[in-house]
Amino acid sequence: MTDTSGDFRERIALASARIPFQVKVGAVWAVLFALLGMLFYFADYDVDWMRENFTFILRGLQFTLLMALGGIVLATILATLGALARLSRNPILYGVAGFYVSFFRGTPLIVQMFLVYLALPQIGGNLVDRYPGLGTNFQQALILEAATAGTIALGLNYGAYMTEIFRAGIQSVAHGQGEAADALGMRYVAKMRRVVLPQAMRVIIPPTGNEFIAMMKDTALVSFLGVAVATAEMFRRSQLVGKADFKNLEAYVLVALFYWALTAIFTFFQSRLEARMETGYVRESRSIVRAARNPPHGDLPSQPHGGLG
Amino acid sequence: MTADDVLVRVSGLQKSFGEHVVLRDVDLELHRGEVIVIFGRSGSGKSTLLRCVNFLEDPTGGTIEIAGQTLTGGHRTRRKREQIRRVRLHAGMVFQQFYLFPHLTALQNVMSGPLALGRADRRLLSAPVDGSVDIRGRSDRATIKRRALDLLDQVGLADKADQHPIRLSGGQQQRVAIARALAMQPEVMLFDEPTSALDPELIGEVLAVMKKLATEMNMPMLVVTHEMGFAREVAHRMAFFHEGVILEQGTPDEIFNHTKETETRRFLDAVL
Numbered sequence: 001m002t003d004t005s006g007d008f009r010e011r012i013a014l015a016s017a018r019i020p021f022q023v024k025v026g027a028v029w030a031v032l033f034a035l036l037g038m039l040f041y042f043a044d045y046d047v048d049w050m051r052e053n054f055t056f057i058l059r060g061l062q063f064t065l066l067m068a069l070g071g072i073v074l075a076t077i078l079a080t081l082g083a084l085a086r087l088s089r090n091p092i093l094y095g096v097a098g099f100y101v102s103f104f105r106g107t108p109l110i111v112q113m114f115l116v117y118l119a120l121p122q123i124g125g126n127l128v129d130r131y132p133g134l135g136t137n138f139q140q141a142l143i144l145e146a147a148t149a150g151t152i153a154l155g156l157n158y159g160a161y162m163t164e165i166f167r168a169g170i171q172s173v174a175h176g177q178g179e180a181a182d183a184l185g186m187r188y189v190a191k192m193r194r195v196v197l198p199q200a201m202r203v204i205i206p207p208t209g210n211e212f213i214a215m216m217k218d219t220a221l222v223s224f225l226g227v228a229v230a231t232a233e234m235f236r237r238s239q240l241v242g243k244a245d246f247k248n249l250e251a252y253v254l255v256a257l258f259y260w261a262l263t264a265i266f267t268f269f270q271s272r273l274e275a276r277m278e279t280g281y282v283r284e285s286r287s288i289v290r291a292a293r294n295p296p297h298g299d300l301p302s303q304p305h306g307g308l309g
Numbered sequence: 310m311t312a313d314d315v316l317v318r319v320s321g322l323q324k325s326f327g328e329h330v331v332l333r334d335v336d337l338e339l340h341r342g343e344v345i346v347i348f349g350r351s352g353s354g355k356s357t358l359l360r361c362v363n364f365l366e367d368p369t370g371g372t373i374e375i376a377g378q379t380l381t382g383g384h385r386t387r388r389k390r391e392q393i394r395r396v397r398l399h400a401g402m403v404f405q406q407f408y409l410f411p412h413l414t415a416l417q418n419v420m421s422g423p424l425a426l427g428r429a430d431r432r433l434l435s436a437p438v439d440g441s442v443d444i445r446g447r448s449d450r451a452t453i454k455r456r457a458l459d460l461l462d463q464v465g466l467a468d469k470a471d472q473h474p475i476r477l478s479g480g481q482q483q484r485v486a487i488a489r490a491l492a493m494q495p496e497v498m499l500f501d502e503p504t505s506a507l508d509p510e511l512i513g514e515v516l517a518v519m520k521k522l523a524t525e526m527n528m529p530m531l532v533v534t535h536e537m538g539f540a541r542e543v544a545h546r547m548a549f550f551h552e553g554v555i556l557e558q559g560t561p562d563e564i565f566n567h568t569k570e571t572e573t574r575r576f577l578d579a580v581l
Contacts, residue, residue, distance in 0.1 A: 174408075176404065176406055176408040177408060177410065179365055179404070179408065180402075180404065180408035180409075180410070181425075182365065182397065183363060183365065183397055183400075183401075183402035183404075183490075184397070184421065184422035184425065184489070184490075184493060185394050185395070185397040185398040185422065185425075185426070185430070185493065186422070186425045187394065187425075190425035191425075194410075194421060194424075194425055195410055195421070198412045199410075199411065199412055202412075279412070279473065280411045280412045280413070280473040280474070280475060281411060281475060282475070
């Protein structure tokens with residue numbers, strides 16, 4: 001009995017060795033999806049409800065993306081300025097940047113969102129009460145839409161984290177590069193813009209892509225500020241309809257899938273971008289580089305083959 | 310030569326890194342059309358001198374007169390930074406490690422200096438000694454590109470204009486770096502051990518370009534190098550550096566055939 005079972009396992013191992021590794025991994029994913037599907041089926045997952053509310057939730061995508069995009073633009077600007085300040089010998093710039101990074105890394109993002117959304121208007125109101133000369137325009141300027149406040153808070157928060165990424169990227173550029181730019185009589189701004197920052201980008205872009213993807217998911221936090229339905233992002237929308245119809249399972253699974261798909265898409269584009277950044281740093285033509293990066297799977301002896309045999 | 314011909318005048322130059330004294334008291338004059346080869350053992354301070362001339366190192370003492378300005382070391386105020394920048398506009402620098410910009414093609418490297426100039430800066434430049442396109446006063450990209458292509462042609466790399474540095478050999482990279490420095494129409498060229506990082510078979514092509522620059526264009530040059538053959542052929546004057554001072558200077562004939570100092574003799578015997 002043990003002999004035949006050993007034989008059987010041996011044959012399975014041999015047969016499976018011919019299947020490419022990625023195909024096996026794909027099979028595992030398919031099984032996991034199927035199991036989840038079964039779970040939802042037995043939990044009386046309401047597919048019709050999902051179909052009816054699909055577009056309503058998906059319409060939040062534009063606001064999710066808009067906030068993430070606005071946030072990353074603001075964060076990139078702040079991180080560039082912050083990194084240059086952290087690298088400067090000017091005590092004021094250095095101090096301000098350090099203060100900024102410390103505060104926004106040292107407090108929760110959700111607290112920062114409420115500070116921008118609800119605390120700023122109070123500052124405005126009380127200051128105008130005390131100094132009427134400031135005018136109501138000043139007061140009005142500090143009262144922000146929830147989405148705007150959320151975007152600003154996202155930008156401020158991520159900008160603080162990205163300051164360190166940008167600083168490391170700038171420092172990764174060889175010292176001689178700056179000297180060569182100096183020797184050509186370039187001013188500081190020209191040196192940074194034409195020589196240092198483009199080279200730093202190679203180091204900066206991959207982690208910044210990760211930050212952007214993370215920020216896309218953190219836009220869900222803006223829902224806590226109570227956005228109006230018309231401009232609500234995906235999570236807020238799923239919350240609203242899920243609660244109203246007692247379909248929390250369907251609503252949250254659906255919105256989770258949206259975020260997941262979004263992340264997968266942007267991860268794909270990010271890897272393409274990273275490959276493009278190699279221009280000027282690899283000698284081989286692109287096709288060779290690509291082949292070297294993605295070795296053919298399957299019959300390579302170094303690939304793991306599971307626990308059988 | 311008259312005093313008016315002096316392009317670079319280094320007087321009483323001192324440089325220390327903390328406790329370590331690299332330059333003790335250096336005087337040197339470079340005249341129009343002159344090539345000076347600076348030689349000596351590693352660590353004798355010759356590269357530091359060159360780097361002090363365009364303020365990549367900050368002199369501890371003494372003055373440097375270049376491009377009509379007299380400058381000293383010390384704290385860099387906004388005004389001083391601008392003066393230093395103007396000095397650099399007139400002095401082309403070539404580094405041992407080339408320091409080409411890896412994200413730019415050969416052509417873009419050569420264009421990078423002029424493209425970064427403001428309109429007012431361009432008027433500060435000197436006339437080009439190479440008889441090529443003059444970019445002064447003209448702010449268009451096309452003129453700068455024509456000059457850059459012309460210079461790449463002069464260093465024998467017209468066909469490599471669109472290659473990134475990583476695709477070029479060390480000798481080719483250094484020739485692009487020379488073209489990049491020349492693009493700024495410098496009055497004087499500073500070479501900091503331009504062939505020391507090169508494989509032996511690539512040294513000749515770089516020296517040939519430098520020789521052409523000296524003999525055909527009368528470009529004034531300060532050259533730190535161990536290439537004694539180049540010095541014998543091209544230099545008008547040679548300066549032997551030893552322990553932070555110029556121990557001996559003279560024409561190649563005086564240095565090679567009528568050496569005065571025993572230290573100089575010992576060094577020459579070691580490298581020849």
